[in-house]
Amino acid sequence: xxxxxxxxxxxxxxxxxxxxxxxxxxxxxxxxxxxxxxxxxxxxxxxxxxxxxxxxxxxxxxxxxxxxxxxxxxxxxxxxxxxxxxxxxxxxxxxxxxxxxxxxxxxxxxxx
Amino acid sequence: xxxxxxxxxxxxxxxxxxxxxxxxxxxxxxxxxxxxxxxxxxxxxxxxxxxxxxxxxxxxxxxxxxxxxxxxxxxxxxxxxxxxxxxxxxxxxxxxxxxxxxxxxxxxxxx
Numbered sequence: 001x002x003x004x005x006x007x008x009x010x011x012x013x014x015x016x017x018x019x020x021x022x023x024x025x026x027x028x029x030x031x032x033x034x035x036x037x038x039x040x041x042x043x044x045x046x047x048x049x050x051x052x053x054x055x056x057x058x059x060x061x062x063x064x065x066x067x068x069x070x071x072x073x074x075x076x077x078x079x080x081x082x083x084x085x086x087x088x089x090x091x092x093x094x095x096x097x098x099x100x101x102x103x104x105x106x107x108x109x110x111x112x
Numbered sequence: 113x114x115x116x117x118x119x120x121x122x123x124x125x126x127x128x129x130x131x132x133x134x135x136x137x138x139x140x141x142x143x144x145x146x147x148x149x150x151x152x153x154x155x156x157x158x159x160x161x162x163x164x165x166x167x168x169x170x171x172x173x174x175x176x177x178x179x180x181x182x183x184x185x186x187x188x189x190x191x192x193x194x195x196x197x198x199x200x201x202x203x204x205x206x207x208x209x210x211x212x213x214x215x216x217x218x219x220x221x222x223x
Contacts, residue, residue: 031209033210040216040218041215041216042116042200042213042214042215042216043155043200043213044213045210045211045212048209048210050209055209055210090154090155094209096209100146100157100160101146101211102157103148103154103155103156104154105153105154106153106154
């Protein structure tokens with residue numbers, strides 16, 4: 001049973017061309033996270049939603065935005081992707097920010 | 113700044129060996145420590161530790177937390193090639209609803 005779903009699994013975009021990654025969940029969790037994971041590095045938190053409240057990490061570039069139209073869906077928008085934005089993007093959810101986070105399978109973004 | 117450090121960063125052993133992975137942390141407001149296994153996809157949950165000295169066990173894997181010395185270890189006994197993965201340690205920050213990850217330990221089990 002899929003719980004956290006990410007689409008697409010692989011995304012290729014051109015330098016500077018906006019791209020949107022999507023995440024949906026069937027867990028009814030109120031917290032949703034976006035992590036960026038570059039090769040051989042730890043996942044780095046970009047931002048998270050606690051219910052409708054958006055929480056941006058201090059070092060997340062302005063190029064990255066997010067939308068959460070309802071409990072189940074969350075989007076990551078990269079306005080002008082650079083070569084350095086190529087990474088795996090992981091969506092995760094949790095109940096009230098406590099307990100463990102459930103991760104989606106990730107979207108691997110390539111920027112050409 | 114909240115920090116989670118794992119060691120070693122990389123480990124290569126033979127099938128059947130026992131390994132110990134380390135995770136130390138310095139955070140403002142500790143809530144729990146979690147271990148994840150990551151193969152070529154998203155991390156999968158292994159353990160969550162909140163109390164010192166209580167060992168969590170699942171098959172050949174076990175983990176323990178020391179809140180006084182601010183570290184945790186993950187043990188894997190009788191390793192198998194399927195244990196090859198990156199093992200991530202993460203600390204949950206109280207009140208911040210987020211996890212801070214370590215760099216991971218890349219474990220390779222050779223037959």
